[in-house]
Amino acid sequence: MAAPLPPNATIGIVGGGQLGRMSAMAAARLGYRCHILTPEEDSPASQVSARTFLGDYEDQALLRAFAESVDVVTFEFENVSAEGLDLLQSIRPVRPSPNVLRISQDRVVEKTFLNDAGVATASWLEIKSRAALHAAVARVGLPGLLKTTRGGYDGKGQAMLRSVCDLNDMWEEMAPKPLILEALVKFEREISVIVARGLDGRAVAFDPVENRHRDGILDLTLAPAPITPETAANATRVALKVADALDLVGVLAVEMFVLADGGVLVNEIAPRPHNSGHWTIDACPASQFEMHIRAVAGLPLPPAVRHSDAVMKNLVGPEEVAQWPAILGTPGLVPHLYGKAEARPGRKMGHVTTLYPLGTLSVD
Ligand SMILES: Nc1ncnc2c1ncn2[C@@H]1O[C@H](COP(=O)(O)OP(=O)(O)O)[C@@H](O)[C@H]1O
Ligand SMILES: [Mg+2]
Numbered sequence: 001m002a003a004p005l006p007p008n009a010t011i012g013i014v015g016g017g018q019l020g021r022m023s024a025m026a027a028a029r030l031g032y033r034c035h036i037l038t039p040e041e042d043s044p045a046s047q048v049s050a051r052t053f054l055g056d057y058e059d060q061a062l063l064r065a066f067a068e069s070v071d072v073v074t075f076e077f078e079n080v081s082a083e084g085l086d087l088l089q090s091i092r093p094v095r096p097s098p099n100v101l102r103i104s105q106d107r108v109v110e111k112t113f114l115n116d117a118g119v120a121t122a123s124w125l126e127i128k129s130r131a132a133l134h135a136a137v138a139r140v141g142l143p144g145l146l147k148t149t150r151g152g153y154d155g156k157g158q159a160m161l162r163s164v165c166d167l168n169d170m171w172e173e174m175a176p177k178p179l180i181l182e183a184l185v186k187f188e189r190e191i192s193v194i195v196a197r198g199l200d201g202r203a204v205a206f207d208p209v210e211n212r213h214r215d216g217i218l219d220l221t222l223a224p225a226p227i228t229p230e231t232a233a234n235a236t237r238v239a240l241k242v243a244d245a246l247d248l249v250g251v252l253a254v255e256m257f258v259l260a261d262g263g264v265l266v267n268e269i270a271p272r273p274h275n276s277g278h279w280t281i282d283a284c285p286a287s288q289f290e291m292h293i294r295a296v297a298g299l300p301l302p303p304a305v306r307h308s309d310a311v312m313k314n315l316v317g318p319e320e321v322a323q324w325p326a327i328l329g330t331p332g333l334v335p336h337l338y339g340k341a342e343a344r345p346g347r348k349m350g351h352v353t354t355l356y357p358l359g360t361l362s363v364d
Contacts, residue, residue, distance in 0.1 A: 002093070002199060005071055005297035007031035010050070012070030012092070014057070014085070015077025016043025018338040018348065019273045022281065023076060024049045026289035032297065037066045044338045045076070057084050067091035074250060074296045076272055078105050079151055095199075095249040095296045100271045103246065107149045107180045110269060117245040119238055120265050122257075123183040130171045136181045137164060143184045146170055148177075154346065155216020160184070185265060187257035191225045193239035194277040196291035196301050197248040204304040206288070208235045210363075211255070211276050214316075217346060221276045221312040223283060226363050231262045242269060251292040253277060275314065275348070282334045282353040283310040309361035311354045321349040 005011070011027050013020045016038025024034040024045055033050040036043065039057065046052040053066040057080045064087070067073060073094045075085065078101060085098035103113045108126045115121060125136040126149070137144065142164070148157035159170055161181070171179075190211045197203040210225035211218055225232070239254040246252065253274030255267040277288035283306045286294070294301055315321050321343045327335050337350035 002298055004299050005032065008033070009071040009297070010035055010069065011293065011296060012037065012066055012073040012088075013045060013049070014038075014073065014075035014080055014088070016040045016045040016052070017076060018044050018340075019076035020045030021048055021338060022278070022287075022289045022336075023074070023273060023292055026287060027293045030290070030293055030297070030299070032293065035066060035070050037062070042341070044340060047339045057081060060087060063087050064091060072296055074272075074292070075101065078270065078272065079153075096246070096252075096271045097249070100246050100248060100250075104269050104271050105150060107147060107152075107268070108178070111180070113245070114242065114266055114269070117241065119242060119245075120263075121267070122185045122265055125181050127171075127179040127181050128177070130168065133167055133171050133179070133181065134164075137161065137167060140181055140183050145182045145184055146174060147180050147182065148174060149180050150176060154218075155213070158216075185257045185267075186260070187265075188260055189225065189227065189258045190255065190267070191227065191235060191258055191264070192221075192253050192255045192274065192276040193235050194274060194280070194288050194291075194304075195239045195243040195248070195252045195254065196288070196295050196304065197243045197250070197252070198295050198301045199249055199298045201244075201247075202301060203240050203243050203248075204291070204301050205236045205239055206277065206280060206284070206304045207306070208232050208256075209276055209279070215346070217316055217348070218275045218314055219316070220314075221279055221310075222361065222363050223279045223306065223310045223312070224361070225258075227258060228262060231258060231264065234262075235264050238264060238266065242266070246271065250295045251277070251288050275351075276312075278336070278351050279310040279312040279353050280306070281336070283308040283355055306358065308358055309356040311356075311361070313352045313354075314348055315350040315352065316348055317345045318343040324350075327352055 021044040210222040212220040280287040334353040
């Protein structure tokens, strides 16, 4: 196994968003510095990092210069080209590997991988043509969710199909093709499990949390999720199994649906720190970001324990970030802002964590 990265080494992060920012802040605490590759000027991650390589993710000369300036590379953003990561990997180790990104960035590849690994998902079919969409609806039934296979996030790139009348319009509207049709799951709750897995293959998992969305965007995370110990153990087992099957080095979020019988279906996976793990910064001795940096740097992983229960509230768009002064004036709230200059609707501007003594969070 490769030696751990020594203090003062440099970690390259592909992507300049808030996940990169909070990863870079965790890296700084462990004595590392970060270089950021992003097309965005003054990105949230750049503001807290030593150096930024500004430009297109497809710019090969830029990718080379970035890789040569660091000791190891990771990514915080999934919609980069896996071929770009391949180029980086020819120069420095990339963790998680580009193949893990390949799996997670295409819903068909992802669901095929999960099902092959024995992990249950909603029923789904790949849709390559209008005729295939009609045939798939006949098999999967309605209502269903039609999604793009690539590039979707925060509920973008998906549409609910309620009637066969919608099919032709939907097929025209949604891009890029191909699409995927998923059966609509009647879930009790949505949960996620964040797993960290080190270079030595040892993995740890934070307790499952519940995620509540608004307009397709994560609004609240409740830690821990109000689920039975059996469901929690099952969800954790599934998440660890996915991390092993991927041979992951880094952090992985596994989003799941909890069914009425307590069973779980995996919705999607993200091989990076995840919005539903932000509460770990304030409620855990080692956050998901520290876990990620430790894994990428080849350091040992501490237990994924929490000292407090927590509720994380996202601050989305101009209306919610307008509450910032009130949040700062409210005792017991832990505020986080991401340094984004412009508060566009639907944009994640920051989050707030409320802590509760361990074992006392009660929700309906
Ligand atoms: N098959 C499904 N059945 C029921 N709800 C779903 C299904 N797929 C997605 N959703 C809902 O839509 C949300 C966003 O879908 P997801 O596939 O996670 O895309 P995104 O990449 O936008 O997070 C999910 O968190 C869930 O609330
Ligand atoms: Mg999702």
